[in-house]
Amino acid sequence: MTIASKAAPVRFENVSKVFGKDVIAVDNINLNVDAGKLVTLLGPSGCGKTTTLRMIAGLEMASSGRILIGDRDVTKLPATDRDVSMVFQSYALFPHMSVLENVRYGLTFSGFGKEEARARALKGLELVGLKGFDGRLPSELSGGQQQRVAVARALVLEPQVLLFDEPLSNLDAKLRRQVREDIRAIQQDLGLTVVYVTHDQEEALAVSDEIVVMRNAAIAQIGTPRQLYDAPNDRFVADFIGEANLIGCQIVAVDGDVATIEIENYRHDLPARGLGPGSATLAVRPSRIVIGGETGVKASVAKATYVGVRMEYTLTGDFGQVFAVQDNVDTPFEVGSELRMTFAGKGPVLLPDEG
Known part of the structure; x- marks a missing residue:
């Protein structure tokens, strides 16, 4: 049994998100994420990057514009109908469940039989380097291992798009470097479409095919890590992408x-x-x-x-x-x-x- 990629592109067409009457969180952005690529939304707190990610997930609804995953307009669809998986900053593991039970949890609600769910969960753990850890509790794992469990749980659902919300912020510096390399390797090996949110410039440079720099609810510049580092458009991008x-x-x-x-x-x-x-x-x-x-x-x-x-x-x-x-x-x-x-x-x- 293998975990297959159904990678799909993501497209934003003139998308805005307004909270209340006048709090503009995302202001008329256009964005294309190619299938099989890792694109990072990067910017300071309050720039709109997490709201953008949550609109892909269906955890926030766009106030205007269109969001497409593949050829399907998902703008008004709930999170359960979008075929995306999200890895949260907090990992969101169930402390009373074993590692295996955590990873197969979503599969039990997706029509998989008990044995197939178990096989997929074990394969997911193998993919993230946790073969043999299936019987442990989350409390018996390091922070980096817990994050890998969260990644495995998302991978086994074979989503069209995999979303990461500040996935390394709870890890120390050495672990951050290791886990980001793991995430990048898995993404490339499986050809996943990944949208990744961080405020850490070095992290964005290390993992991304493309970086979307956001400022004040809008996109400041889009480019490869090298393009943004070597040829920033303005003072903000120059100072934010590396010193x-x-x-x-x-x-x-x-x-x-x-x-x-x-x-x-x-x-x-x-x-x-x-x-x-x-x-x-x-x-x-x-x-x-x-x-x-x-x-x-x-x-x-x-x-x-x-x-x-x-x-x-x-x-x-x-x-x-x-x-x-x-x-x-x-x-x-x-x-x-x-x-x-x-x-x-x-x-x-x-x-x-x-x-």
Whole structure:
């Protein structure tokens, strides 16, 4: 017996959700999730990502617009008729039931006979690496193992779409890394359509085929992890997808697709991204700041922190304050040191000046 994938695409067409008279939780969004892909809804608290997920599940009804799973309009259908499964942040396991009983619980309400439900539950546990754990109680498992039980319980129902609501938030850092790798591996092996909600940028970058960044009930930008990290559309996306230093600069020349920027007397060439001469914002990742050369922008070391594999520096100057990292831990810069900083040839991104 195998657990098959019936992966289906998800489509939002001008979907809004309003609570009460005027609380807009989701504002006229359009979204396509391809079958067999893992798409993450990412954003700060209150941005609308969880409400969007709950509308796919049928736990919230759209105020306007259409939601389709496959070719079927599910906008007005209850959760029980949508062929989706959801893995919750709290795991929602029954403490008095064994692991096997928890996993087969949903199957007993889906028309499966006792033996087939048992076989499917055992296969689900094997898929998530918990073969032999079927007789244990949830209290006898670690947090990571409990989360895997919750995933197995969702998988055995063979949903068209599998939903995850902040699934790793209750786990410590090491377990989060392991379980997210497990979830990604299962999703890819079975070709599942997964919509995944998190506020953790690193988690989103690690698991996603595509990321939907949300802000103020709307979609700010959609793209692959690399697209969003390397080419954010605006200051919000640049700062939210990984850390970014936002530095004011002047575009002093544009030649084709290449802009020359100036900060103090330091000049740097990079893609113009459609911008012309004038004020702009430079977004620079901490690892793309080069410190300690002979030329560049004047800065001083305000903080220096050793974190084992690297040094972390806070640098200040006329440009404001930036955060930089450096692999050289053997000869670090001391607090109060005066130095020069430049930028790596690849990585810094120009953004429109937002004043």
